[in-house]
Structure formats: C-alpha cells, structure tokens
Amino acid sequence: MLRLNVDVKSSASMSIGEIAERFGLATHVLRHWESMGLLAPVRAAGGRRRYTTDDLYRVAMILRAKEAGLALEDIRRMFAVRRPAERRAIMEGHRRELAERIARSQASLRLIEAALDCDHEDFTRCPHFQAVLTDRIAGAGGDLSG
Numbered sequence: 001m002l003r004l005n006v007d008v009k010s011s012a013s014m015s016i017g018e019i020a021e022r023f024g025l026a027t028h029v030l031r032h033w034e035s036m037g038l039l040a041p042v043r044a045a046g047g048r049r050r051y052t053t054d055d056l057y058r059v060a061m062i063l064r065a066k067e068a069g070l071a072l073e074d075i076r077r078m079f080a081v082r083r084p085a086e087r088r089a090i091m092e093g094h095r096r097e098l099a100e101r102i103a104r105s106q107a108s109l110r111l112i113e114a115a116l117d118c119d120h121e122d123f124t125r126c127p128h129f130q131a132v133l134t135d136r137i138a139g140a141g142g143d144l145s146g
Contacts, residue, residue, distance in 0.1 A: 016041070019051045023059055030059070036076055038062055068098050107135070 034040045034049075039058060041049040051059075052108040058079075065075045074094065111132050118126040119132045 013044075014051045014056075016049045016051070019055065019059065022056075023063065025059075033059075033062060033072070036072055038072065038076055038079060068094070069101060070094060 001116055011035075014022070016027050018032055019025075030049075032040060034041065039051075039055060039062075041051045041055055044050045062072075062075055065078075066072070074090075078087060078090055078094075081090060111129075113130045114126070114132040115123045118129050120126040120129075123129050
C-alpha cells in the first residue's frame with residue numbers, strides 16, 4: 001500500500017534517508033531505482049543525494065505502478081519513452097492487463113462472498129454459490145454432463 005506522508009511544499013530538498021522514511025522504504029531500494037535509471041536525484045556537496053518535489057512524485061508513481069503489478073523494467077520503459085504516442089501505447093497495454101486482473105479479482109471476491117453467505121454444510125453444493133460459477137462453467141464449454 002502506498003504511504004505518502006509528505007507535505008510537498010516543505011520538502012524542496014530531502015536526503016535519501018528522509019525520502020526513504022517518508023515512503024516506508026529502505027535506502028537501498030532508492031539506490032537500486034537510481035541504478036536502473038528510475039530516479040536521478042541531484043548531488044549536493046560531498047556527492048550526497050538530494051531529492052526534490054519532482055522526485056517525490058516519481059517515487060509515488062513507481063510505488064503505485066508496482067502496486068498495479070508493473071515490473072520495474074516496465075516502469076523504466078514508461079519513463080524513458082519521450083514520444084507521447086509510444087508512451088500511450090505502452091500504458092494502454094498495462095491498462096488492459098490491469099483491467100483483466102481487476103475483473104478476475106472481482107470474480108474471486110464474489111465467489112468468496114457467496115461462500116461466506118452460505119449456511120450449507122457443503123457450500124460447493126449451494127445453488128447461490130454455484131450460480132456465481134456459471135460464467136466460469138460457460139467459458140469451459142458449459143457441459144455439466146461430466
């Protein structure tokens with residue numbers, strides 16, 4: 001779950017420890033993302049990383065994209081693409097995949113809710129529970145003759 005305890009206006013320049021703490025991350029995660037090209041914090045005196053408000057939004061985007069199931073390489077590709085049409089095509093593909101995962105998760109949730117609502121000794125024989133599975137049976141050919 002994305003945790004963003006940030007007052008964006010007051011965080012013009014933060015250390016790696018400060019940004020890691022704000023997002024509940026280990027500092028090595030931010031260093032890894034930097035090595036992949038996902039982040040590019042400015043370097044202050046002594047080579048210390050300093051994160052800006054733009055970096056906060058970038059970290060939030062990375063975390064949200066990971067929660068949506070995107071791999072870091074997919075996120076890197078989205079950031080690297082400069083042509084809007086190409087970026088749009090990449091993001092539309094991810095949107096389709098996410099919508100399909102959401103639909104499958106919602107169907108699973110309906111199944112669990114039907115089982116929770118059932119008072120039968122064997123909930124798999126419950127007509128209400130079985131009704132929730134009809135779309136799955138229809139997709140498998142619909143033949144119940146076994």
